[in-house]
Amino acid sequence: MRAYLALFRAGFLRQTSYRLALAAGLATNAFFGVVRTAVFYALYRERDQVAGLDVADALAYVWILEGLFAVIWAPWFWELAEAIRSGEFVVELLRPGDPYLRLLAFDLGRTVSVLVTRTVPTLTVAALVLPLRLPGTLGGLALLGASLVLAAVVSFQLRFLFGAAAFWTPDYRSLFMLLFPVLWLLSGFVVPVDFFPGPLRVLVDWSPLIPLLMAPVRVATDGAAAAVAIQVVWVVLLWLTGRLVLATASRRLVVHGG
Amino acid sequence: MAEQAGIYLRLAAASVRATARRPVYLVARTLAAALIVAIEVAGVVLMLDRFGSIGGWRPAEVVLLFGLAFTAQGLAMVFGDTLEADKMSELVRRGTFDQVLTRPASPLGWVVASYVDTRFLGRMLAGAATVVWATDRAGVAWTPGRALLAVLAVTCAAAIIFGVLMASAGFTFVTVQASEAVNVLIFGGQYLASYPMQIYGSALRFVFVWVIPLGLAIYVPALGILGRQGPPGLPGWLAWLAAPVAAAFMALGGLAWRAGIRHYVGTGS
Numbered sequence: 018m019r020a021y022l023a024l025f026r027a028g029f030l031r032q033t034s035y036r037l038a039l040a041a042g043l044a045t046n047a048f049f050g051v052v053r054t055a056v057f058y059a060l061y062r063e064r065d066q067v068a069g070l071d072v073a074d075a076l077a078y079v080w081i082l083e084g085l086f087a088v089i090w091a092p093w094f095w096e097l098a099e100a101i102r103s104g105e106f107v108v109e110l111l112r113p114g115d116p117y118l119r120l121l122a123f124d125l126g127r128t129v130s131v132l133v134t135r136t137v138p139t140l141t142v143a144a145l146v147l148p149l150r151l152p153g154t155l156g157g158l159a160l161l162g163a164s165l166v167l168a169a170v171v172s173f174q175l176r177f178l179f180g181a182a183a184f185w186t187p188d189y190r191s192l193f194m195l196l197f198p199v200l201w202l203l204s205g206f207v208v209p210v211d212f213f214p215g216p217l218r219v220l221v222d223w224s225p226l227i228p229l230l231m232a233p234v235r236v237a238t239d240g241a242a243a244a245v246a247i248q249v250v251w252v253v254l255l256w257l258t259g260r261l262v263l264a265t266a267s268r269r270l271v272v273h274g275g
Numbered sequence: 276m277a278e279q280a281g282i283y284l285r286l287a288a289a290s291v292r293a294t295a296r297r298p299v300y301l302v303a304r305t306l307a308a309a310l311i312v313a314i315e316v317a318g319v320v321l322m323l324d325r326f327g328s329i330g331g332w333r334p335a336e337v338v339l340l341f342g343l344a345f346t347a348q349g350l351a352m353v354f355g356d357t358l359e360a361d362k363m364s365e366l367v368r369r370g371t372f373d374q375v376l377t378r379p380a381s382p383l384g385w386v387v388a389s390y391v392d393t394r395f396l397g398r399m400l401a402g403a404a405t406v407v408w409a410t411d412r413a414g415v416a417w418t419p420g421r422a423l424l425a426v427l428a429v430t431c432a433a434a435i436i437f438g439v440l441m442a443s444a445g446f447t448f449v450t451v452q453a454s455e456a457v458n459v460l461i462f463g464g465q466y467l468a469s470y471p472m473q474i475y476g477s478a479l480r481f482v483f484v485w486v487i488p489l490g491l492a493i494y495v496p497a498l499g500i501l502g503r504q505g506p507p508g509l510p511g512w513l514a515w516l517a518a519p520v521a522a523a524f525m526a527l528g529g530l531a532w533r534a535g536i537r538h539y540v541g542t543g544s
Binding site (some may be wrong): 027037040041044048049051052055056058059060064067068138188190192193194195197198199201207208209212213214 | 299300303304307308310311313315316317318319320321323325326329330451452456458463466467470474475476479
């Protein structure tokens with residue numbers, strides 16, 4: 018347990034040391050957030066509610082999206098796949114303890130650092146200036162916090178599965194470049210999934226993309242504890258899938274070079 | 276002059292051939308770049324259809340703005356991708372740029388021609404397809420004047436983005452370390468210019484019409500293509516101002532690039 022905590026800490030400190038990148042990231046989130054806010058204000062000028070969302074819900078969506086962006090689409094997306102391709106990953110299998118937990122601990126350190134330095138400040142400032150719908154009680158805020166961390170966990174678990182493709186093919190990039198835009202839309206990063214046509218919406222609601230962005234948004238706007246429960250279910254399912262993939266891959270891992 | 280152009284063409288052809296050595300990767304990259312445009316447009320259409328209009332613009336009219344902005348960005352990035360901070364920083368840190376300066380060619384020409392990125396052709400073509408689809412849906416009757424406006428919008432906006440990229444590269448010579456801040460202007464500016472300018476507050480609108488004139492280059496010509504009246508202060512004839520403004524903006528970017536090179540000291544070996 019101590020080892021995993023140390024890894025978590027190392028990940029946290031590593032991510033926190035990129036000050037310039039942090040400033041640029043905050044500026045980017047603020048800019049896109051302002052533009053998206055203007056878009057939703059213009060859209061809701063003549064309407065109160067569309068597809069179950071009002072302007073306060075839409076603004077909460079905008080700023081949670083901006084806050085979570087660097088957590089879900091982590092800039093170190095390819096690290097695992099590159100470590101597998103180069104053979105460095107073998108070291109992970111030789112270390113004591115559980116490789117999946119170690120990777121999770123380190124990754125969570127980094128994403129929690131982003132949550133603390135980017136998500137929370139972005140959301141706080143936005144909530145002070147704009148009428149976002151956020152939980153008004155301490156319990157509600159705690160639930161939102163839990164939901165944001167769970168989003169970070171699911172993000173790691175999905176990135177792990179994508180990275181693990183490198184066990185089977187060295188050309189993993191081509192596949193994912195074509196997949197990313199689709200994931201991008203279906204996870205709600207282009208527009209809220211509430212605006213999707215019925216059948217697509219149902220399909221997406223039952224996919225592991227919901228825990229990434231829309232679940233925290235629903236916790237923020239409806240105080241939906243059910244959304245957190247769905248996140249937990251996906252964490253468990255993706256946990257089992259990840260372990261299975263890692264076990265299968267470790268048995269057939271071939272390391273190139275000498 | 277013709278000989279110089281020949282050199283750059285050969286450099287560009289060599290860089291395209293180099294990427295074509297991995298055809299699957301090349302095709303995937305190009306398709307993915309086009310897919311991003313399609314997905315973004317699909318999402319926006321789904322949303323706007325729910326609302327009916329934004330700032331008095333119908334969905335198809337907004338999609339025209341998206342198409343023009345994506346086409347311009349794609350065009351600028353085919354040539355200017357290497358000028359982005361992270362790639363420029365690598366050229367400087369590895370000492371590659373020392374070699375560039377000793378070559379009998381313009382440094383800018385060499386950098387641009389040696390790293391042509393066909394991926395952004397995907398973005399450009401998907402953007403152009405979006406323009407065609409949007410104008411068809413919006414019921415635009417194409418005339419030579421309107422076609423000229425579309426070409427003007429794309430060329431001028433691309434020139435402005437290229438100017439930003441040159442200035443950012445010049446800045447990277449001084450800082451060496453890459454700063455992603457410019458991405459806000461290139462990707463954020465494209466996103467902002469994809470919606471009608473009247474939805475923004477006066478400060479944001481002023482900056483993106485007159486300081487970084489992407490709004491002037493995309494929104495104002497789009498008014499003409501759609502046959503719409505602009506809001507007060509942005510009459511349709513301003514479109515013809517986009518060309519000299521974009522040219523001036525590109526010239527400023529070029530000056531910043533030159534000033535950057537004068538400060539370039541290399542990073543040792």
